[in-house]
Amino acid sequence: xxxxxxxxxxxxxxxxxxxxxxxxxxxxxxxxxxxxxxxxxxxxxxxxxxxxxxxxxxxxxxxxxxxxxxxxxxxxxxxxxxxxxxxxxxxxxxxxxxxxxxxxxxxxxxxxxxxxxxxxxxxxxxxxxxxxxxxxxxxxxxxxxxxxxxxxxxxxxxxxxxxxxxxxxxxxxxxxxxxxxxxxxxxxxxxxxxxxxxxxxxxxxxxxxxxxxxxxxxxxxxxxxxxxxxxxxxxxxxxxxxxxxxxxxxxxxxxxxxxxxxxxxxxxxxxxxxxxxxxxxxxxxxxxxxxxxxxxxxxxxxxx
Numbered sequence: 186x187x188x189x190x191x192x193x194x195x196x197x198x199x200x201x202x203x204x205x206x207x208x209x210x211x212x213x214x215x216x217x218x219x220x221x222x223x224x225x226x227x228x229x230x231x232x233x234x235x236x237x238x239x240x241x242x243x244x245x246x247x248x249x250x251x252x253x254x255x256x257x258x259x260x261x262x263x264x265x266x267x268x269x270x271x272x273x274x275x276x277x278x279x280x281x282x283x284x285x286x287x288x289x290x291x292x293x294x295x296x297x298x299x300x301x302x303x304x305x306x307x308x309x310x311x312x313x314x315x316x317x318x319x320x321x322x323x324x325x326x327x328x329x330x331x332x333x334x335x336x337x338x339x340x341x342x343x344x345x346x347x348x349x350x351x352x353x354x355x356x357x358x359x360x361x362x363x364x365x366x367x368x369x370x371x372x373x374x375x376x377x378x379x380x381x382x383x384x385x386x387x388x389x390x391x392x393x394x395x396x397x398x399x400x401x402x403x404x405x406x407x408x409x410x411x412x413x414x415x416x417x418x419x420x421x422x423x424x425x426x427x428x429x430x431x432x433x434x435x436x437x438x439x440x441x442x443x444x445x446x447x448x449x450x451x452x453x454x455x456x457x458x459x460x461x462x463x464x465x466x467x468x469x470x471x472x473x474x475x476x477x478x479x480x481x482x483x484x485x486x487x488x489x
Contacts, residue, residue: 187398187431192478201257205436211375220332228284229283229450232320250467252468253463253467254467257460257463257467258462260456260458260459260460260463262268263336263456264453264456264457267449267452267453267456268304268305268306268449268453269304270448270449271304271305271306271309271447271448271449272304272305272309272448273302273303273304273305273309273311274303274304274305274306274308274310274348275300275302275303275309275310275311275312275348275361276309276310276312276316277312277313277314277319277359277361278312278313278314279313279314279315279317279319281326282363289372291465294376296376296378297375297376297377298363298365298373298374298375298376298377299363300348300361300362300363301364302465303346305418305447305448306396306398306401306447306450306453307396307398307446307447307450307453307454308396308401308425308444308445308446308447309444309445309447310348310394310442310443310444310445311442311443311445312350312359312440312441312442313375313439313440313441313442313445314357314359314439314440315439315440316357316438316439317358317359317439317440318356318357318358318359318384318403319358319359319360320358320359320360320374320375322349322360324381327382328349329384329385330382330383330384331382331383331384331385331412332380332382332412332414333380333382333383333385333410333412333414333477334378334379334380334381334410334412334413334414335351335373335374335379335381335383335414335415335416335417336365336371336372336373336379336414336416337362337371337372337373337391337416337417337418338370338371338372338417338418338421339371339372339393339404339417339418339420340417340418340419340420341395341402341404341418341419341420341421342395342397342400342402342420342422343395343396343397343400343401343402343420344370344393344395344402344420345369346394346395346396346397347394347395347396347402347420348361348362348393348394348395348440349361349362349372349374349392349393349394349418350362350391350392350393350394351374351390352389352391352392352437352440353383353384353387353388353390353410353434354388354390354437354440355387355388356384357439358385359440360374360375360381361374362374362391363364365377365378365379367475383410383411385411385412386409386410386412387409387410388407388408388409388410389408389409389410390405390407390408390435391405391406391408391416391418392404392405392431392432392442393405393418393420394444396418398457399454400422401422401424401425401428401444402420402421402422402423403420403421403423403428403431404418404419404420404421404432405418406418425444425478427442428443428444429442429443
């Protein structure tokens with residue numbers, strides 16, 4: 186059919202041909218008389234296998250690579266806009282003024298830890314602590330509370346993008362964890378050396394939720410508080426419903442938690458699929474430098 190001189194006239198009974206004729210002002214398709222049948226066959230074969238391996242020639246590859254990179258940049262901009270629009274990954278909802286334990290609250294020290302605030306990708310982590318208190322002040326004057334040290338070492342799946350939560354249910358105390366300075370898997374809940382003021386011999390719980398794209402992980406532990414304690418959590422793959430059940434299984438009064446889908450999760454999943462296809466094309470066409478896997482890969486762009 187590529188040798189047909191006037192496909193509109195010869196295919197006027199088909200809906201698509203008249204449409205093309207109207208779009209291009211009834212211009213006739215060129216007959217490609219300057220190309221042999223063998224050349225046309227080779228061109229058609231190339232068009233049918235656009236992701237096949239090709240010898241790398243920058244001059245030949247420039248146009249197609251430039252097109253792919255433009256599309257990569259376009260999708261990257263949309264990705265960033267959608268994730269920003271998602272808002273925070275973790276939201277903690279409390280009473281506006283729940284007060285504090287007797288003789289509290291105290292003061293915020295200069296070496297206090299602050300949880301990392303991240304934008305949501307596919308999931309949001311929602312915590313409700315009605316009538317609970319944050320460990321965001323020094324509670325040294327509260328009877329029964331003594332200076333302690335509590336740290337957690339994390340390992341397993343998706344712990345480089347994790348959130349930790351500490352609960353003292355009998356005292357209605359809640360804290361969100363943060364990495365200690367200079368550490369990649371050691372967490373604390375108040376000061377940047379792991380110090381925290383705690384009651385002794387109290388039951389306590391720590392939950393970990395990790396994520397990587399559409400995948401989730403979870404770990405938890407129950408323990409009794411001591412003056413110095415380092416715990417270890419190993420995160421394993423988990424489904425959203427399983428995590429919700431584990432978080433709420435103890436039935437602490439005033440506490441509820443769950444994993445939700447982010448506002449733009451569906452659109453982001455579609456963009457991720459397109460970026461993965463681009464990744465394949467960029468690799469096979471050798472469009473980017475040798476250090477491309479570390480610096481430019483679309484898949485690394487989706488990870489934080």
